[in-house]
Amino acid sequence: MKTLLTTAAILAAATTAHADNTKHFDGLYLGAEAGYIHDDNDVNGPYGGAFAGYRIQTNDDIVYGLEGTFGKPDISPYGSDFMHLWTVVGSVGIATGNDKRNLWSIGAGYAQIKIDDYYANSANAEAVGFIGYERAFGSAFSLSLRLKTYEFESAQATIGLGLRF
Secondary structure, three states: OHHHHHHHHHHHHHHHHOOOOOOOOOEEEEEEEEEEEEEOOOOEEEEEEEEEEEEEEOOOOEEEEEEEEEEEEOOOHHHOEEEEEEEEEEEEEEEEOOOOOEEEEEEEEEEEEEEEOOOOEEEEEEEEEEEEEEEEEOOOEEEEEEEEEEOOOEEEEEEEEEEEO
16 A cells, blocks of 8 residues: 555656646637837827737747738828738747746748828838747737837837637
């Protein structure tokens, strides 16, 4: 009986002490984001949108991804209206912490801003870059904070809620 209890205690300790090998940032995900845009020309305002992407997390906790966003800034620069803003970015990051639920990442890609200026519609293509932090909660949800820049002339800060499949 003593041997059985000792064996059970050792097995219980071994199973609780093992590392969590769950890849919290691997696979398909989608979500919603809200934030604020500031431009060097004092064009400022709120932003709301959605995002979707796919990431691969290696056994070394390096995370590679491709993501698209689509949203609408609620600003009217110079009598014009922003119709929409979309981006496609590639990213690389690292999952950190004892539980590997913290993701620090950087990314770069392409953005298109469509503006209705009452005379004609125009679309501006721009380079976009970002730095970000994301925290995974449970097995499927995460909360992200990002700071994006559009050709270093505009900055956008967002907070997002994502769902991983």
